[in-house]
Amino acid sequence: xxxxxxxxxxxxxxxxxxxxxxxxxxxxxxxxxxxxxxxxxxxxxxxxxxxxxxxxxxxxxxxxxxxxxxxxxxxxxxxxxxxxxxxxxxxxxxxxxxxxxxxxxxxxxxxxxxxxxxxxxxxxxxxxxxxxxxxxxxxxxxxxxxxxxxxxxxxxxxxxxxxxxxxxxxxxxxxxxxxxxxxxxxxxxxxxxxxxxxxxxxxxxxxxxxxxxxxxx
Amino acid sequence: xxxxxxxxxxxxxxxxxxxxxxxxxxxxxxxxxxxxxxxxxxxxxxxxxxxxxxxxxxxxxxxxxxxxxxxxxxxxxxxxxxxxxxxxxxxxxxxxxxxxxxxxxxxxxxxxxxxxxxxxxxxxxxxxxxxxxxxxxxxxxxxxxxxxxxxxxxxxxxxxxxxxxxxxxxxxxxxxxxxxxxxxxxxxxxxxxxxxxxxxxxxxxxxxxxxxxxxxxxxxxxxxxxxxxxxxxxxxxxxxxxxxxxxxxxxxxxxxxxxxxxxxxxxxxxxxxxxxxxxxxxxxxxxxxxxxxxxxxxxxxxxxxxxxxxxxxxxxxxxxxxxxxxxxxxxxxxxxxxxxxxxxxxxxxxxxxxxxxxxxxxxxxxxxxxxxxxxxxxxxxxxxxxxxxxxxxxxxxxxxxxxxxxxxxxxxxxxxxxxxxxxxxxxxxxxxxxxxxxxxxxxxxxxxxxxxxxxxxxxxxxxxxxxxxxxxxxxxxxxxxxxxxxxxxxxxxxxxxxxxxxxxxxxxxxxxxxxxxxxxxxxxxxxxxxxxxxxxxxxxxxxxxxxxxxxxxxxxxxxxxxxxxxxxxxxxxxxxxxxxxxxxxxxxxxxxxxxxxxxxxxxxxxxxxx
Ligand code: SF4
Numbered sequence: 001x002x003x004x005x006x007x008x009x010x011x012x013x014x015x016x017x018x019x020x021x022x023x024x025x026x027x028x029x030x031x032x033x034x035x036x037x038x039x040x041x042x043x044x045x046x047x048x049x050x051x052x053x054x055x056x057x058x059x060x061x062x063x064x065x066x067x068x069x070x071x072x073x074x075x076x077x078x079x080x081x082x083x084x085x086x087x088x089x090x091x092x093x094x095x096x097x098x099x100x101x102x103x104x105x106x107x108x109x110x111x112x113x114x115x116x117x118x119x120x121x122x123x124x125x126x127x128x129x130x131x132x133x134x135x136x137x138x139x140x141x142x143x144x145x146x147x148x149x150x151x152x153x154x155x156x157x158x159x160x161x162x163x164x165x166x167x168x169x170x171x172x173x174x175x176x177x178x179x180x181x182x183x184x185x186x187x188x189x190x191x192x193x194x195x196x197x198x199x200x201x202x203x204x205x206x207x208x209x210x211x212x213x214x215x216x217x
Numbered sequence: 218x219x220x221x222x223x224x225x226x227x228x229x230x231x232x233x234x235x236x237x238x239x240x241x242x243x244x245x246x247x248x249x250x251x252x253x254x255x256x257x258x259x260x261x262x263x264x265x266x267x268x269x270x271x272x273x274x275x276x277x278x279x280x281x282x283x284x285x286x287x288x289x290x291x292x293x294x295x296x297x298x299x300x301x302x303x304x305x306x307x308x309x310x311x312x313x314x315x316x317x318x319x320x321x322x323x324x325x326x327x328x329x330x331x332x333x334x335x336x337x338x339x340x341x342x343x344x345x346x347x348x349x350x351x352x353x354x355x356x357x358x359x360x361x362x363x364x365x366x367x368x369x370x371x372x373x374x375x376x377x378x379x380x381x382x383x384x385x386x387x388x389x390x391x392x393x394x395x396x397x398x399x400x401x402x403x404x405x406x407x408x409x410x411x412x413x414x415x416x417x418x419x420x421x422x423x424x425x426x427x428x429x430x431x432x433x434x435x436x437x438x439x440x441x442x443x444x445x446x447x448x449x450x451x452x453x454x455x456x457x458x459x460x461x462x463x464x465x466x467x468x469x470x471x472x473x474x475x476x477x478x479x480x481x482x483x484x485x486x487x488x489x490x491x492x493x494x495x496x497x498x499x500x501x502x503x504x505x506x507x508x509x510x511x512x513x514x515x516x517x518x519x520x521x522x523x524x525x526x527x528x529x530x531x532x533x534x535x536x537x538x539x540x541x542x543x544x545x546x547x548x549x550x551x552x553x554x555x556x557x558x559x560x561x562x563x564x565x566x567x568x569x570x571x572x573x574x575x576x577x578x579x580x581x582x583x584x585x586x587x588x589x590x591x592x593x594x595x596x597x598x599x600x601x602x603x604x605x606x607x608x609x610x611x612x613x614x615x616x617x618x619x620x621x622x623x624x625x626x627x628x629x630x631x632x633x634x635x636x637x638x639x640x641x642x643x644x645x646x647x648x649x650x651x652x653x654x655x656x657x658x659x660x661x662x663x664x665x666x667x668x669x670x671x672x673x674x675x676x677x678x679x680x681x682x683x684x685x686x687x688x689x690x691x692x693x694x695x696x697x698x699x700x701x702x703x704x705x706x707x708x709x710x711x712x713x714x715x716x717x718x719x720x721x722x723x724x725x726x727x728x729x730x731x732x733x734x735x736x737x738x739x740x741x742x743x744x745x746x747x748x749x750x751x752x753x754x755x756x757x758x759x760x761x762x763x764x765x766x767x768x769x770x771x772x773x774x775x776x777x778x779x780x781x782x783x784x785x786x787x788x789x790x791x792x793x794x795x796x797x798x799x800x801x802x803x804x805x806x807x808x809x810x811x812x813x814x815x816x817x818x819x820x821x822x823x824x825x826x827x
Contacts, residue, residue, distance in 0.1 A: 033442060053443035053725060053728065054440055054443075055438075055439040055442055055443075058439055062432075063436075072744075073743065076731075078731045079684065079743075080727065139681060139688065140683075141683035142681070142683065142688040143688060144688065
């Protein structure tokens with residue numbers, strides 16, 4: 001990412017994190033207390049993350065906390081998200097990732113709890129989400145969770161955290177937001193379908209094969 | 218300065234002179250305030266060789282940078298001195314309104330030196346500090362004393378005072394403020410009595426300056442949903458501290474019959490549910506607290522009908538004067554609490570001393586003749602009579618007034634085996650056989666058996682404190698890993714007691730440095746605050762080391778080490794000397810102390826204490 005030209009300043013990045021959070025809150029993908037977002041300027045070894053325990057619907061740029069890749073606080077006065085360790089882990093592992101969204105998608109999380117795998121019910125789902133991996137339970141905020149996420153994040157855009165929520169990553173905030181949003185859209189469609197029909201009509205096998213080959217999924 | 222006033226008041230009772238002293242920012246960065254600053258003053262100024270009742274002992278009242286600010290739950294103060302119970306570091310904490318008033322008067326703390334010739338009263342009316350004669354108050358109970366002072370000086374005054382127990386140097390005398398809140402432990406009331414200081418009355422008119430009030434308001438508004446959702450915060454709000462009594466009982470944590478029983482069929486009689494239903498008439502709180510854990514109680518029936526306590530019994534009192542004595546009557550507990558508040562007696566130490574006497578009686582080590590009354594377990598008359606005897610230093614009460622360690626040495630007959638104390642401070646009401654980490658905490662705490670500095674049992678119950686890197690749930694009966702957790706939690710509690718903020722507020726450690734920074738304008742990080750906590754813990758230990766404390770004193774009562782309970786939630790566990798040894802080894806290593814429990818030179822140097 002050395003040659004990457006940042007599309008904005010740190011101040012803009014902070015503004016954007018807050019905007020993203022508000023949109024997700026209004027969509028019901030983060031709750032008053034659950035969910036966190038971080039982002040960095042491409043190539044940076046420091047990132048901005050939302051604070052812990054502050055009502056999510058009303059975050060302001062000055063609430064955000066800047067930390068390094070070891071999770072040490074560099075700027076800001078609030079408590080960084082308890083999930084800072086796994087955000088840091090993702091940035092350490094994935095130089096291509098500049099934004100991490102951890103939301104509490106109710107339907108996606110619910111399906112995972114019920115042991116139902118998210119299936120590619122639309123083309124977008126297949127293309128955007130690729131394969132959605134499920135990360136087994138670990139206590140929030142612990143190094144154990146960070147390590148598990150580290151193991152699962154290679155080559156993934158979306159993860160489902162068992163009994164917890166989801167993670168979407170991207171080269172910028174909009175991309176990461178798109179991931180968790182798409183995930184919930186797909187999960188909801190699948191959920192609705194499953195109420196009325198036991199067998200889900202999936203995209204025909206040959207089309208799916210084509211897509212897989214085309215996009216290397 | 219913001220948050221801090223930057224001034225302490227020095228009062229010399231011998232010369233009757235008072236003077237103001239500035240506190241530099243350097244010192245505050247290193248020791249934060251509250252108990253940290255008090256420890257630094259005592260370490261520097263009190264000769265460890267003196268008797269706690271020597272006029273040279275200093276009694277330090279201290280508030281913290283958050284005290285009296287708009288941060289919730291900051292109405293507390295700490296009072297420290299060399300303790301007459303432990304002959305080493307002593308500290309006691311209390312809540313209410315007095316601390317805020319002191320800051321509004323223009324002081325972060327008061328250092329009391331010397332000894333007054335006659336009973337005296339310290340009046341602080343904004344910056345006007347004067348010593349007045351208190352002969353007419355001497356002998357009066359704490360609640361009356363406060364009432365009388367406020368009648369004489371004005372209702373706006375807040376009062377911290379001692380009762381007859383403090384005057385008579387009962388070694389576990391408390392200091393009572395704000396109509397029944399107590400700085401109970403370690404005999405700080407006796408030190409005050411030794412100085413002939415009856416009370417400190419304070420009135421202030423200035424706001425505590427705050428660096429960024431708007432930003433603080435904006436943050437607080439948005440973190441309330443989280444901090445008020447903290448499980449224990451909810452319990453304290455709903456039931457007060459008694460709310461956990463039954464769940465503690467299930468763990469085998471509630472001491473029964475002087476720590477000799479694991480089960481008691483009557484426990485429901487004193488549970489939080491019963492207490493709140495039968496006795497509690499209203500909830501009350503310290504200044505600026507959204508939790509309101511205090512309980513206003515009134516006895517409706519029986520011999521004490523009509524008795525009202527604005528600050529009713531807390532968990533520790535309900536058990537120390539209840540289950541510990543096999544007393545199942547709430548009205549007797551309320552009456553006993555009332556007597557303790559009037560005499561100015563720590564309810565925990567009082568309960569432990571009475572339990573000790575009852576067990577001596579049961580075992581025939583003391584007789585009805587010695588006691589002047591039969592000391593049957595749970596007998597209301599015996600309990601109330603002993604409290605009065607202790608407060609008056611009468612008969613057996615005079616011996617018990619020395620604390621359970623000295624009383625057992627005097628009474629002998631093998632009674633040391635059930636004298637429940639560590640370093641001379643009577644055990645609080647959590648049985649460490651239910652949570653072995655608590656055992657380590659009691660064994661090593663600077664003030665002796667201390668339940669305030671840590672409550673490691675929370676971690677042993679399964680609480681994770683990710684900000685402090687406490688990720689794993691530790692089995693309550695396991696000893697490995699406890700040394701490290703106890704040290705971590707103790708360091709953090711030094712921070713809370715220096716700021717000073719109530720531990721019942723479920724505020725995660727990570728929020729604290731930011732709020733401190735917004736209040737004071739002094740930048741603080743979590744790492745910096747934890748290091749300050751470690752420094753404070755170590756300076757107290759160094760004071761203790763100079764008082765002769767070492768590994769030999771980091772121990773537990775015989776009963777905890779050798780006697781398992783046949784029934785109940787401790788499941789027969791005890792903390793054997795070998796297990797304690799293992800925990801101590803780990804603990805000393807984590808602390809950077811040598812095998813004898815003395816901080817190593819490198820440790821002191823790292824913490825800037827050399
Ligand atoms: S929780 Fe209780 S002790 Fe703590 S500040 Fe509130 S009323 Fe005071």
